[in-house]
Amino acid sequence: MLENINDYSLEDLKKIKKQVDQAINTYKSRAMANARKELEKTAKSLGFSLSEIVAIAPVKSKVAAKYANPEDPSQSWTGRGRKPRWVEAFIQKGNTLKDLEI
Numbered sequence: 001m002l003e004n005i006n007d008y009s010l011e012d013l014k015k016i017k018k019q020v021d022q023a024i025n026t027y028k029s030r031a032m033a034n035a036r037k038e039l040e041k042t043a044k045s046l047g048f049s050l051s052e053i054v055a056i057a058p059v060k061s062k063v064a065a066k067y068a069n070p071e072d073p074s075q076s077w078t079g080r081g082r083k084p085r086w087v088e089a090f091i092q093k094g095n096t097l098k099d100l101e102i
Helices: 012-046 051-054 085-092
Strands: none
Touching: 012 051
């Protein structure tokens, strides 16, 4: 570190400040580059490239259906997201979601 910072001239202090500001501004990108190198080494040691590992999409688990259309059992709904038209129509006829539960 800077031991005798008070002994530096104003010009030297400004140069140091500029270097520190630049180091601060590039810190994240330098840290990311180092992290990428480490990850590439690890991937290579496991027999893969980093791009192969990153390209793999996470496996999404399917959610079981909670509701089924009594008129067409092939139509089902998990209860997530927007209600399908057949659910809307069923409810408009005076029924409830409880009546559609599997």
